[in-house]
Amino acid sequence: MKKNKVVVVLSGGMDSSALLVWAIAKNYDVTAITIDYGQRHRKEIGYAKLLCDGLLVEHKIVDLSSLKTLMGNTALTGDIDVPEGHYAAPTMKLTVVPNRNMVLLSTAICLAAECGASKVLYGAHSGDHPIYPDCRPEFVERLSRAAEVCWYDKITIEAPFVEKTKAEIVSIGAGLGLLWALTWSCYKGGETHCGSCGTCVERREAFMLAGVDDPTNYVDTTPIKTLIESMAE
């Protein structure tokens, strides 16, 4: 039987990498797309490529880095220091690029239309909802309704993890044999994960809560429990 084509939006981070192996396990014919939107470092793009090469998945990288010329001075694309600490903290709003995900999804839909895919898969999860409006179920549903009528063939957007926690995503990825060493989270983009920026803390906490061994090398080796406790003080 002919497989259904889908496009997976792949950042190179944990969630979208787990989504990629999830889509393969669902027996979809997968093309992955990674978008350079002018993020502070390109490290995660290289990891996205590594993972696709390893999984023999077709992978497109699109350079939309000029988007950053529109943006203010967010920590992701500008000169502000990356905030340390727990991801849910208000300072993390600094890491938001306005409407970034609509641009990424629109671009993925271009590719879907081009290659005849009927779905775009998107790795938004419940932990993102409090700070990122464009990770919420309502946003995904509405954009999917627009996607349905943007082209001659019907295309939809699905976010299978949108109600899942990051720890649940770690469990799913681990169950499907995802090589976590081929994923990148740290916003700092150093040689190894720093271990203490917001997204490193989130990564480490997710492994801990899922009860999955974390294979990542971190510069800051303070145990994650200690780190979270010290942040709560």
Add this chain to the structure above:
Amino acid sequence: MKKNKVVVVLSGGMDSSALLVWAIAKNYDVTAITIDYGQRHRKEIGYAKLLCDGLLVEHKIVDLSSLKTLMGNTALTGDIDVPEGHYAAPTMKLTVVPNRNMVLLSTAICLAAECGASKVLYGAHSGDHPIYPDCRPEFVERLSRAAEVCWYDKITIEAPFVEKTKAEIVSIGAGLGLLWALTWSCYKGGETHCGSCGTCVERREAFMLAGVDDPTNYVDTTPIKTLIESMAE
């Protein structure tokens, strides 16, 4: 009174240029955005800049030309010859870049979020509906519903000309004193408008139907009525 901020998606063509002067006449505080999506020539981008300079409107040009690496060989971005003849002809489907307008509008929404604009104005018109799904009212309404929840502040998309013909848009622009010489339509991107490609024919026909003098220099000076009659044969 403080003016309401809007972002106008400006291609440099007739419709979006008329929209720009329409928005200024509505007393909006306007920022225009032009997106290089890898179109065959950049001529219309230069015209967009000229018009904004003349009208003292803030103008952002964003280079998303890497989008074309996703696309097939359409006449707009690839190596296929631009089809001659009337715009409504089926061959004009060749000029469609899949989902282009969702990418343009998403990018305009980034800018709107960044600069505090509550609206993105979009120059889709009724003549585009038959061939471009992403110019239809249904698409605009659905994408606007997504835009409303993509960011902390509510942003909407409006297409004031979506039910108007191109001739009606010419009347509106002419009534507002738009300098048509600062707009560009021809897909061929030569020194002057060719006069016989699909979009030149559409331009000439719109001036004729609106009863507005067409100030454009065309290479092919066959009267527009004769040209349209010969195409109908």
